Amino acid sequence: MDKYDDRDFLLDIYAAQAEELAEKAKIRDNVDEFNLDDAFEIINEHFVERMPCDRLSGAVKEEGKIIWQHQSRLHQEFWQQTGIELELMYQLYSKWLEVFIENLNPAFTHTREIENDYYNDIFFNEA
Numbered sequence: 001m002d003k004y005d006d007r008d009f010l011l012d013i014y015a016a017q018a019e020e021l022a023e024k025a026k027i028r029d030n031v032d033e034f035n036l037d038d039a040f041e042i043i044n045e046h047f048v049e050r051m052p053c054d055r056l057s058g059a060v061k062e063e064g065k066i067i068w069q070h071q072s073r074l075h076q077e078f079w080q081q082t083g084i085e086l087e088l089m090y091q092l093y094s095k096w097l098e099v100f101i102e103n104l105n106p107a108f109t110h111t112r113e114i115e116n117d118y119y120n121d122i123f124f125n126e127a
Contacts, residue, residue, distance in 0.1 A: 007088060014092045015032070015099040021046055022103030031103040033065075036125055040066050042104060043097075065124035071117055090119065097121050 025042050025083060026032065040061050060067045070093075078087070098110040101123045113120045 007091070009021065010088070010092060011095050014096045018096045018098075019103050022100050025104065033107075034107070035105070036064070036066065036123070037061070037099060039104045039123065043068065046100065065122055068121040068123075069118050070121070077125070094121065097123075101106035 094112050101108045101110050107125050109126050111122050
């Protein structure tokens with residue numbers, strides 16, 4: 001089996017890259033962990049989706065949490081052109097965000113909610 005057909009292998013690659021970037025951000029900013037406000041800025045620096053004018057995704061900061069709302073068709077056409085399942089795309093994005101935020105601060109939790117045409121990645125501090 002080709003290793004790129006292996007879903008777990010791909011999830012591991014996304015997780016490793018997210019962990020690496022989070023660690024680099026901590027080194028750059030000379031911190032052991034980020035608070036939620038700073039994490040919001042770091043996510044915006046690292047997770048760019050299309051052009052802002054497309055309005056297919058965006059982050060909202062609320063008291064004690066960050067909500068990253070994505071329209072479900074975001075990048076869909078690119079993944080479909082390659083014949084990749086859209087579910088895999090969603091899993092890879094979710095894994096990257098989950099690992100990235102947890103490495104910015106282990107007290108942060110990530111959950112995903114799906115609502116009609118949107119899915120929301122929600123980050124909050126459990127402490």
